[in-house]
Amino acid sequence: MSSAxxxxxxxxxxxxxxxxxxxxxxxxxxxxxxxxxxxxxxVQVIGRNHPERGKQGIVKKVLRDLDRVxxxxxxxxxxxxxxxxxxxxxxxxxxxxxxMHYSNVQLVDPIQGIPTRIFKRVLPSGEKVRISxxxxxxxxxxxxxxxxxxxxxxxxxxxxxxEDHAWETTYVDNRVR
Numbered sequence: 001m002s003s004a005x006x007x008x009x010x011x012x013x014x015x016x017x018x019x020x021x022x023x024x025x026x027x028x029x030x031x032x033x034x035x036x037x038x039x040x041x042x043v044q045v046i047g048r049n050h051p052e053r054g055k056q057g058i059v060k061k062v063l064r065d066l067d068r069v070x071x072x073x074x075x076x077x078x079x080x081x082x083x084x085x086x087x088x089x090x091x092x093x094x095x096x097x098x099x100m101h102y103s104n105v106q107l108v109d110p111i112q113g114i115p116t117r118i119f120k121r122v123l124p125s126g127e128k129v130r131i132s133x134x135x136x137x138x139x140x141x142x143x144x145x146x147x148x149x150x151x152x153x154x155x156x157x158x159x160x161x162x163e164d165h166a167w168e169t170t171y172v173d174n175r176v177r
Contacts (some may be wrong), residue, residue: 036118043057043105052062059071059105079096116135
């Protein structure tokens with residue numbers, strides 16, 4: 001196991017708050033550094049025994065530490081929402097997407113519209129791309145990845161360091177003359 005995988009495994013173990021040996025699926029997730037499926041990709045369920053086999057959808061979220069994905073409109077399941085008796089809001093049951101294992105989905109070929117395996121190449125321009133094995137078409141990264149999930153705050157508040165104070169000299173080396 002490489003040092004990068006070992007460090008990632010340590011991060012995952014520290015997040016779970018357990019100091020015993022991590023589960024095998026966490027070990028496998030820690031080894032992966034390159035993921036072929038990202039948020040915003042169109043995928044199809046290919047799991048042999050999966051009840052939603054053949055359905056296509058867009059990936060809403062990739063849970064890398066668990067090797068699972070959430071696909072929009074696929075693998076729906078009931079979730080109960082608690083009500084608030086004081087405010088008079090009743091509880092209810094709604095349908096939400098459930099996670100499914102990463103191995104049960106495959107990227108969809110943009111030309112043929114069928115699931116495909118991919119390989120990665122670097123174009124002469126230096127851009128890294130994913131290429132479909134079925135048609136040889138380039139599968140572009142989704143535009144949604146260009147936007148951050150959590151936007152950086154650009155509002156200046158009192159707690160922010162002023163520009164003058166940030167550029168102020170704080171150390172003078174007396175040895176240099």
